[in-house]
Amino acid sequence: MRLEQIDAADPRDVLRALRAALGAGPAVGFGSTREQLPAEVPAGTAVVLTTSGSTGVPKAVALSRSALTSSALATSARIGEGAWLLALPPAYVAGVQVLVRSLIAGREPGILSGSFSPASFAAAARLMASSENGVRVPTYTSLVPVQLQRLLDAAASDRDVAAALRSFEAILVGGQSLPDALRERAADAGARIVRTYGSTETCGGCVYDGTPLDGVRVRIVEGEVQITGPVLADGYLGQPDRTAAVFPADPDGTRWYRTGDAGLLDEHGMLRIHGRIDNVIVSGGVNISLDRVEQIVRGIRGLESAVVVPVADPQWGEASVIVAPRGGALRRSEAEQLEHARTAVAAELGAPARPSRLIVVDELAHLPSGKPDREAIRQLVASLH
Template identity: 55%
Template sequence: MRLHPIDADDPRAVRAALPAALDGIRPLALGFIPGPDDVVPDGTAAVVATSGSSGVPKRVILSADALQASASATASRIGDGQWMLALPAGYVAGLQVLVRSLLAGTDPTFVDGRLTPEAFVEATPQAAGDDLYVSLVPAQLATLIDAADADPAVVAALRAHRAILVGGQALSDSIRMRAMDLRVPLVHTYGSSETSGGCVYNGVPLDGVRVAQVDDELRISGPMLASGYLGDPALTDRIFMTDDQGERWYRTGDRGFILDGEVEVHGRLDNVIVSGGINISLDRVERIVRTVPGLEQAVVLGMPDERWGESSIIFATPASGDGRRMLDDARARVAAEIGKHARPVQLELGDDMPMLASGKPDRELLRRMIHDVPPPPDGDSGDTTPRSRPIIID
């Protein structure tokens, strides 16, 4: 089957094209222009280009059955009703909002442009009386929680929702606790484009989903798995495997554990640096750094180090605060929980964090800043470098 390109920046156009895509008539190419050799299997509904937050984007083939299985499992877990679309329709989380709405027989509320507290409040009452739902990334939630401290209307809009799904990246404990204090109905989701979106809610797999721990890696099985990667059969064979019982599994590449039936995710297996001959998980360092007031949305990446080989650096855009104090606090907390060898050596404070359209930090652009590499002319990382001021530990 041939793919049909559509403007993924126009959520209403994606919504209008979705019924034919789910019927298997016109599979959609979201986030890229398909080439003449880009042919997909029968039953494909969409091919989604991943955000490229940590490298080269991939094009994930999603069948109609997989998308609908995911949407149905979500409805079984949290109910269905009126959804607000606050994410790009070209990414799987935004696409699933449209699929869930279609299956529920409701029209989503669209937020045009960036989600601001004012836009969130304005969009929420349009569905008054129905069960309200929205899917956000942590950065969006943090903006709303910050605004809620001074605006009762934002608190009321947050509480009006039956469930607020939050996923796409790690959620800091401080934001989670502040949301709990405000009685915001958060549902923390875990999944990816390869699983048609979130498939583990608050640590518990959705119906039909199985999660296994093989060594330290999490693997997922279920009817919502992607068909594979467009134009890359070798990658498909490496990431999707079939066991001796004929069950198909997705190798997430995430480190995690299953304790008492609940899934705990501890970051990427490959997000590790070697400093002084010791392996350090940057995801673990980042989680600790984000407990420091003012660094709740910080990003931690590896950087070359003449003495140790590699070390870590913090990027953040705090509204206010003493950078030296925050760095000292972060280093002390990392040393206490991991060890002195894992302490970040530098803090970069900038006015803006480079972000992808999906709402995730643009880690690839930040890496290029570290290595002083100019961005590609047509890449996901854009062509600008945010201004920052370094705070360095000698």
């Protein structure tokens, strides 16, 4: 099947391409990297999203028409049918799914004009209002936590934004952990929030408020969350070994997706996520490899021995902190050294990957092997942050 790679800058171009891809047209490819995609993809493929994923290494995820459709139908079965507002970048899976849900429902989506702001969100929400046979058409949207926080901050003094938040039948929030305090603020503001969990490999969110969507199953294997169901991606283009490792099959042929997340199923069968098994954070909905951040930081004079560790961040969900031994790190002022590191990391990995802080210590904790004791360093940072 032919693959058409498009520029996702205009959501309307993405919508047109998706409409064709879900029908008889060519598959469409776009995403968060500039990787060159193949001209041909396996039959049944509708969308190929390039993403740095949980490893920080670019990969092309192949999503079939069947998987995308199954996800959209399962969402409507869980939260209801209606009209959707796109307030996310269309090149990421959550944005793609807003458009796919709209196409499956046979409704034109609302599209937020320009960059995201509380004012533009409120204006777009007003335009969504409609009725059929005298009955209001329910509206839905999907956000990441930092967008929700900006809206709640604005709603405290802006009636239009407050009304916009209340107008949606449900607001899906995913991409990173949603702090309980933020969810409570949303509830107090009258916003109906649905916390979602999933990834590009599962066509976006497939667990809502801890409960898998219809047809989706979750299991925990050696502490890792694994998912199966009709929403799974077909795999990674051109990477059969990685596909086999990440999508193992049971003897009966059931395919599972190894998420790389640590979690458990509580006594009520609700999924609880504890964080990443690997050394990756999710900051503002963007997966960031701390190994790659550390590699860049260590290339800076004075930070050759630095260690980069994760911390919780009230705005972005997670952030990274540089911890360096005293001496080398003080060749410049700490503020200058941090700014140098942030600039270098942004140039290589993008602004979301920039470390938030530099902490200078007399001596880094080490394991008997001579390697940095990352857990001890992380605990130190957590106590100071």
